[in-house]
Amino acid sequence: MKTELVTGLKRNATEILADLSADGEPILITQHGRPAAYLVDVEGYERLQRKVGILEIIARGEEAVEDNRVVSHAEAKKRMARYLR
Known part of the structure; x- marks a missing residue:
């Protein structure tokens, strides 16, 4: 499973969403080094x-x-x- 910092999500949202759409693999979003959310495709x-x-x-x-x-x-x-x- 991929992991992405919340700041990386803010900066690269379009690219991250494109990758998510391409491979469908959920992405773990971390904030301050801790799991905060999962990003999944529709x-x-x-x-x-x-x-x-x-x-x-x-x-x-x-x-x-x-x-x-x-x-x-x-x-x-x-x-x-x-x-x-």
């Missing part, structure tokens, strides 16, 4: 957001099972029928 960010959304759905499903909030397969099909038309 496609990578959107892909990450989709993955996080899926993981949240899975976590909610696991919680429902733990709380015994479940239905039979037949009932699930019946409930989902209106969305699958």
